[in-house]
Amino acid sequence: DAGITQSPRYKITETGRQVTLMCHQTWSHSYMFWYRQDLGHGLRLIYYSAAADITDKGEVPDGYVVSRSKTENFPLTLESATRSQTSVYFCASSDLRNAGNQPQHFGDGTRLSIL
């Protein structure tokens, strides 16, 4: 089925560990986004990508690394996880070539707990 899928749905890890969250979309959307959702902050943009091999920082990029070698995949890596990165992470995609008049489509989220 077409759509956007995130994996894993839940992850528990320890501080200092590396963890990668996966995001895959089947629409061939050019843009992909990673957000984190924390109480009192709503959704905050971590990184986004306009196309394969093009990525850029969002509002809260520190401590995260992204890559986009293929249009359909946009993994998010926490190279050395910290407790402050405990959050729910959402991936989204959009075809934003028309001056932003296309909505974003969100995955179901990954709940990440760092002990």
Added chain:
Amino acid sequence: ILNVEQSPQSLHVQEGDSTNFTCSFPSSNFYALHWYRWETAKSPEALFVMTLNGDEKKKGRISATLNTKEGYSYLYIKGSQPEDSATYLCAFLHNNNDMRFGAGTRLTVKP
């Protein structure tokens, strides 16, 4: 600073009441204003994407207006139903790439 403010933070209404929320955003470098509906334990779903000053959009009992010159958008729900209970997010698209979300308005509709 690209602050997007939503008010109120939460709202409790009775079934059948009409209600509205506000989204305030920077009026410079405006590209688009998005509204999303976010039910508990689900992912946000798009309601409207608005790009022109004076835009009005409608989907069933839900409608939205946009004023880019003064930097605000209103979302209206007519005759609220319990299934309208959700968090309503607005997002300001800046420079066609940088999306900034408000913290949302949590609506609870009591039967």
